Amino acid sequence: MFDGKTVFITGGTGSLGTALTSRLLKMGVKQIRIFSRNEFKQVEMENKFDDDRLRFLLGDIRDLPRLLRATEDVDILFHAAALKHVPKIEYNPFEAIKTNVYGSQNVIDACIQNKVERAVCIGSDKGVSPLNTYGATKLLMEKLFISAKRYSNPEKHLTKFFAVRYGNVSGSSGSVIPKFIEQIKNKQKISITDEHMTRFSITMDEALDFVLESTKIGHGSEIFIPKLRAYDIMELKDTIVELLDDPGFELIGIRQGEKLHEILINNDEIKNAWEYNNLYIITDDQYKQESLRDFFPGIKKIQNLDKYSSDIVQKLSRDELKKIITELKLISK
Numbered sequence: 524m525f526d527g528k529t530v531f532i533t534g535g536t537g538s539l540g541t542a543l544t545s546r547l548l549k550m551g552v553k554q555i556r557i558f559s560r561n562e563f564k565q566v567e568m569e570n571k572f573d574d575d576r577l578r579f580l581l582g583d584i585r586d587l588p589r590l591l592r593a594t595e596d597v598d599i600l601f602h603a604a605a606l607k608h609v610p611k612i613e614y615n616p617f618e619a620i621k622t623n624v625y626g627s628q629n630v631i632d633a634c635i636q637n638k639v640e641r642a643v644c645i646g647s648d649k650g651v652s653p654l655n656t657y658g659a660t661k662l663l664m665e666k667l668f669i670s671a672k673r674y675s676n677p678e679k680h681l682t683k684f685f686a687v688r689y690g691n692v693s694g695s696s697g698s699v700i701p702k703f704i705e706q707i708k709n710k711q712k713i714s715i716t717d718e719h720m721t722r723f724s725i726t727m728d729e730a731l732d733f734v735l736e737s738t739k740i741g742h743g744s745e746i747f748i749p750k751l752r753a754y755d756i757m758e759l760k761d762t763i764v765e766l767l768d769d770p771g772f773e774l775i776g777i778r779q780g781e782k783l784h785e786i787l788i789n790n791d792e793i794k795n796a797w798e799y800n801n802l803y804i805i806t807d808d809q810y811k812q813e814s815l816r817d818f819f820p821g822i823k824k825i826q827n828l829d830k831y832s833s834d835i836v837q838k839l840s841r842d843e844l845k846k847i848i849t850e851l852k853l854i855s856k
Contacts, residue, residue: 534604584626623660646688655780
């Protein structure tokens with residue numbers, strides 16, 4: 524699938540883009556184009572990898588002419604660029620719409636015009652029944668991608684557009700594990716929003732496996748979601764305390780736009796949701812079931828599930844959480 528291909532990553536200097544680049548370089552790609560606005564991060568990434576298959580392109584997904592030039596002769600595109608900081612987006616919603624919505628439309632237009640084979644957008648649990656502007660923009664991004672085939676002429680070329688959707692990656696910048704560790708090291712009380720909160724668990728390696736597998740099997744207009752386990756926030760806190768120290772904790776309340784439990788498939792999406800191996804797949808209303816079973820042998824309708832949320836799935840044990848935290852190497856021995 525990836526051998527000899529030219530791959531394009533929007534937001535390629537971010538945590539996912541960097542990890543994806545590292546994985547793809549081991550898979551025989553011909554070239555990877557890193558597209559982002561941050562020249563300092565591009566220099567850091569260039570020095571880190573030192574691989575002549577990498578191309579670093581400065582640009583903004585708001586700029587369609589730049590995207591059109593940058594995506595010439597691209598085979599596979601991963602769209603990871605977005606404004607993501609929830610409070611900043613709440614204060615600057617117009618800017619988030621320009622990047623996350625109009626920018627995504629520009630990516631689609633560039634893919635269609637340059638006959639890109641496959642285009643994958645990186646969705647978020649925040650886009651499911653969104654409570655904040657960020658989530659609403661990610662929902663619109665998904666909607667644009669899964670409907671994009673209607674704007675492509677199948678007689679000339681048909682780009683396969685689809686989306687992947689998952690929650691926060693364990694250990695990523697701003698996520699709960701490094702935050703708790705930093706608070707303990709600074710001898711601060713651990714901030715707990717709600718004692719009953721749950722979150723899905725996915726490591727970066729798991730996220731990469733999922734994204735690449737979805738890219739291989741996608742036929743267009745699907746949303747792919749991994750089957751995940753979850754953790755209770757208090758169990759995670761107790762695990763980290765056991766590894767480090769116990770400064771106590773304080774309840775600060777759920778923040779604006781935050782949910783008690785993560786949702787990856789809501790109860791309205793379930794009617795179009797299917798189970799396939801280690802994935803769930805949401806199809807649009809125009810997808811014919813006969814074609815679906817041809818594309819994904821053994822696929823079956825989701826049964827006895829009203830929604831897919833972090834409060835109803837199997838929880839990680841403390842030993843499993845310890846293993847995840849240890850492998851993140853955020854705690855020095």
